[in-house]
Amino acid sequence: MRDFVYCVMHTTQANDALVGPVVLSVASAAVQGVADILTPFGTDMPTSLFTGVVALSGDRKSTVLKLACRGMEEFERGMEGYLDPEMSFRHWGSHPFLLEEATEKGVVDVYAKGAKSLFYALDEGSMLTRNLDVPALCKRYDGADIRDLNRTRGFTYVADTRGALCMLVQDLTFSRMMKGDKGAYLIESGLLPRMLMSFASMSVVGPIPLCSMDAHNHEFHERIKALMQDYKELFIHGKPRSKMHLAADAEQLWKQALEEWEMLLRDSMWHSIRPFVRRAGEQALRLAGVLQWFTAPQEMIECKSMQTAIDIVQWHLLQARAGFGKLPQEALQQELAQALYDYLMRRAVKYNATATPRNTLIRSAPVSLRKADQLDLALDQLELEGKVGFYPTNSRKNVVLTAASIAAMNPKSTPIVNNWSNKS
Template structure:
């Protein structure tokens, strides 16, 4: 007779379902599309062994800073600036700063050289202004106290007195971690073309400018700068400041932990601010950088880039007549072939935004992708020659290849980051239960009193516990069961599979 025990299948608890999925791998970076920047990007990558995407982000953003003052590109019956906003997401240790430092060094040198003469000019201006104020006050007193027969002549002297001497223009080209007020102040006293560059993007994103009270204002005003719109800023006591003809390029570097909440923030995404950035998160190179030497030619390419950058920084930008700081970039047009390529790409990205389309979940990014392609093509054109007046089909194709890569990156990263806040909080409770909670049952009050700091609210605690129940991590205790000597309105215990994981962890 067959032994019945042989047919008994041992009980094995079902494993709970994961809450968070792995982020999918991105596409290969289209290095060939960088055109005149390709060689220096490969040189920086060769020297630092950083992901090539990081080197490309640095090169494009710095090239944009150097060229944005000189040309706008024709777009939809008007023009759009050649300003690029870049956002690089990478862990600490990926050598983000190393890439930027190699390429931005000449900007720093240019600033340092300018600051020494700026200090002297400022001192001279202070003296000249005091003399002017003294003379002006003297004429004012004379006009106010003049006898009727002499009043007209005294007032004429006051009216024809030269205006106050203008302060020298500050030589700064780069701003790091500003408030928008700080950025406006620098635009007011300094160069009309600036760059917002920071390798500590978490400080900017988590700072005053992007605080809960200031986020909408900062996003709105920075978006206007990307668009090339005038800067208009009002402060009590200072009146309204309006500045025309300003340009801003940007490269913000963020660690993944700081980037996820930004990518998932509806205000930042849907308002269109984030869609103005070319975003990438490259595959980590940490643990693979074992090469001890780099090609000597890399130093030559980086030096060549620096020399060209210096020449562009020293070039006087086109200014509107009778102004000192209002840029008037000339218009770059497209060849007929380049225009056809751009229109085809714009149509493809538009169709991809319809319901069920490949870009339906990232419409802010898709709707700006053709314009991004045009801006990139403008930067590459001007980097090759400031005298260029047209964008070729070849360069337009490069811009499209790069813009398409960044659109795919945005879709990949935003889709992943759109894990709801609810799921993120549930994951924090799950980790806490497995690693720190010792009792067999858990109540909402346990989470509120002892759980993660973000869950010190009963409603949020119940929400997180419900998500864990739905994913098989918890089982709800029946209302008639005793939990710690009392019947509870709502209580849970770890499911068998979760208890097994807890024992083995």
């Protein structure tokens, strides 16, 4: 799976903070239809994952999602020729699986006609609040039975369904979504804390490790096809999903992680994302199950899968803290300064220029820096560290990287041109 992530990064030039969560969600959507987890508490848990990725415009969100979902297209092609709207999907042998545009009524209809597993593949995240029902999505994550009462259709009951979700959203759209009561509702309802959040808009594309195969013909797609074929057999014949449980050492590792995540909540820096931290243990269980069944399907979840899952969940918690957390002033200033410095360095390389107008930063810098007071906090810190100066010197109309910053960026190559050097 890791090799496929690198291949997609090479093909699309998207960063790992975008590609990684998308690939995990696709793997989860394929696994959820064939395997559940028996938790240490004796309850069944879905392997469904919800992921949310906030990215900049032009970051290839749709391209990455489409490429990752290639292995699911064969299952959906079974719908060709389906004409009778009253025929059960089980009798036909296929059903819609990738939901790019949907309403809650439409989703209930698909489940009611026999589908047991669906994947919300939303490359336009604004649909989340425009067309879909937030409480119902929370129930999809939980694998709860569907009880839908409608004036025209009457009562619909469907048991034992699964739903995974991948939400890709542009940073400006997400910022609007989170403003006011709507943003508070998305968190308080429990929907966003159910997601493994990633803020790809804050990440830098570094050197990409080598990959072994072409992304379009990667063995990842063959594994997805095999899992979808397994699901088809279960779905047509009404067979139960397999159940995984933790190996003794994996369970011990998981319980240790639970204690460490509980300890985080004693630190005030984590209080503002408490709902995300409290979900971390469940996320690790689900993710470990996905990794195990995707790479080496067996009833026992091994310690290696659990350790990888814990590491990934911890990374997503840090992402949630960066995106949602309210930090003490000093820590906030340090994080804003680092985000601004990374952005200025990337921009200097892209445009071969070391000066950036302040109004450009307000428009185009990472979202956390687009408010004047936040930007000034970051500039104060970078000026103190000797990383930036200003032109004219008695104003902040233009932010200029210092010679030390330029040297750190490009020590062995021809110096990048200072586009304000001839104007001072």
